Amino acid sequence: MKALLHFTCMVSLISCSVDITPPEIVSYSPPHNAIVQSSCPVSVCFSKSMNKDKTQKAFVLLYGEYGDSSIKGNFAWSNNDTEMTFTPELPLSNGYYRLIIEKTACDTHDNTLVTQHISNFTIGLDTIPPEIESLQPDDCSENIALNTSITIAFSEPMDTASVEKNIRLSPSVDYTSMWNTANTILTLTPYKPLLFNTWYQIDIAKCEDLSHNMMIQPVTCRFRTGSEYIRPVITGLYTTSISQNMAQTENFTIYEGANINDEIIITFNEPIDTSSINRAFIISPQSTWNSYWGNLNQTCIIHFPQPLDVNTRYEIRINTNLKDVAQNTLLNDLCVYIITNGNLSIIPSITNLECLIYEQKALTPLSVTDLGDESNENTTYEFTVHFSAPILRNSVPDNVTIQCLYGEQPEISGNINQFRWIDDSQTLKLTIAAIEGGNVYKLTFKGGTDGIKSSNGIPMQKDVWYIFYFHPVD
Missing domain, CATH: 2.60.40.1220 (Immunoglobulin-like)
Structure with missing residues (x-):
């Protein structure tokens, strides 16, 4: 009999569900960044029935841009304690207000809010100048991707035209401008990738909000593009017949003993952007060539489909168009001469x-x-x-x-x-x-x-x- 009673109690406990779902703020009024013509109550709608006492204690309404004073008032609840209305004791004065609901607000099962709520609104004529709340990339940041976008977040809805005409980006960049629906966040997307290893500066000043309040302080932000800044180095330059490292001698040195069917081998200190060799490698007199890569793109082999001319001096040049995978360029041109008079290039007689x-x-x-x-x-x-x-x-x-x-x-x-x-x-x-x-x-x-x-x-x-x-x- 005792066992049966114990089993019945266990079943009863299991069948009773425990509410552990935190409440959420479904809506609130006035909305964030709203401009209200005259004093009005503040209402908040929750997803669940709330603990009225704890929720009212978590409610804060501040006056002034810096929260100069707290507004007193009375609370009323409706709709099964899911809607709370705060009516100020005195009509709200014109100015800036900030609504805060702390995470201590909880439902009837003591489940609290997950995050603190903060919003603001303005009563009457808006006299508060706008501010930039965030700017990405951060000031003085480095290792910024070349395809990055610039995001500017303002403290309130902005006059978009006044903002766009007062942004300066140096070096100059062509970009598209896109605003969020509230006109508080502006995203600048460049048409082309930014220059590698370049410091960019953004200057923002004289931007106005919808009430034509102008920013008080201009904002400047600088950032540097690229992920690493070590230039590539040519560690070796050979032909099939010339074993001496031509990269370790002075420019314009002449090397004899090349053959008409030689390939040119170039080695580097780091992986190279293989497409850059197409503009960086020059042979004169001109000859058609193909490139093949190995050793994790640190070795390049230049192959000539047709033999070079016999007993001819060729200029071999690798210029500063050569780039590594991070788009660092070669510091200086490398230029040598080879003469195709090797043993395998003898004109028969x-x-x-x-x-x-x-x-x-x-x-x-x-x-x-x-x-x-x-x-x-x-x-x-x-x-x-x-x-x-x-x-x-x-x-x-x-x-x-x-x-x-x-x-x-x-x-x-x-x-x-x-x-x-x-x-x-x-x-x-x-x-x-x-x-x-x-x-x-x-x-x-x-x-x-x-x-x-x-x-x-x-x-x-x-x-x-x-x-x-x-x-x-x-």
């Missing part, structure tokens, strides 16, 4: 041409060479060509020709039967048939853009030809 008859005999370019008596055995001869650099083998067959200029049997014009390369691609064995003693032959090696090229794609500068003949043997 024929260093020697020999013909094997009874012994090796050299031919002289651009002149006539007497190779002696023809061979009795056959009309086929082997020529050995020595180049100054490895040759792109497939560029040779279509660019070597033999022709008979004149002679006893000009119809025997010569024929190249075989191209045979030695391992290093710098030595070529030519087998030429149909060579008749008494005829004069011209052997031509074509140069130029469509001619014989090195393995790096560098063409011989011009055609090279050899004229030779054999003495006929009866």
Whole structure:
């Protein structure tokens, strides 16, 4: 029986709900920042039935901008103790009033307000000058984002035109102005991001409220944009063939030994805004290039889709358009010169041409060479060509020709039967048939853009030809 009674009591306790919801102020009159023509009562509407005694003690009505005196009066309640009306003992004088309801105001279950209520209103003609209650960004603040807006909060509704014409922003910024519905908060939104690492100053003066009361004191606020202010530094500048750090020498130093297929490697002390390299990197004579980034955007590789020109001096410049991710710029330009005369940029040429008859005999370019008596055995001869650099083998067959200029049997014009390369691609064995003693032959090696090229794609500068003949043997 006792157990049953205990269970019944527990169920009863659980079924009884405990009110722990705090009350709220649903509305009040006069509204915040209102201008009332004559004395009137003050009313406050709560979300719940209130403890009248504690709520009345939490009610304060002050007169004057600085709360010079407290207003006495009588309270009346209605609507199940959710609406409180305060009627002053004496009519309210013209001037500024502040309504305060402390957090100690509570409902019938002793749940108090969550926050203190403060509002103000004016009776009769408004003679109180407006003030700036807050200004964002704060004065002397730093690390301000470039896309920030400026917010100005006034103590009362303002004549918006008088405010907007009396705001000065330096350096000058174009912006849009937007007010809240009460005309107490103005937001300035710049059309473009603010300048990086720049001190801005806002000056506000002579602004008027709706009653044309003017601000007494001008307000000035300064702030600095950006998040960090360390400039980027070029720690390394190399090409594929130049291992010396060109960033550690004086500007305008000349470096030889670059090659036409080199890439340029640039390293930095911190991550870089990769898009800034497009305006910061300059090569002259101009050449098309692409950039690739690594090492958390601290290493940039400049790649040239087409080889650079052979034996050419290039100016490499990285200017102050270069920026890090915080938009700090490079302090000074870096400028060096490279010359594309490295081992892999040698213009190919024929260093020697020999013909094997009874012994090796050299031919002289651009002149006539007497190779002696023809061979009795056959009309086929082997020529050995020595180049100054490895040759792109497939560029040779279509660019070597033999022709008979004149002679006893000009119809025997010569024929190249075989191209045979030695391992290093710098030595070529030519087998030429149909060579008749008494005829004069011209052997031509074509140069130029469509001619014989090195393995790096560098063409011989011009055609090279050899004229030779054999003495006929009866």
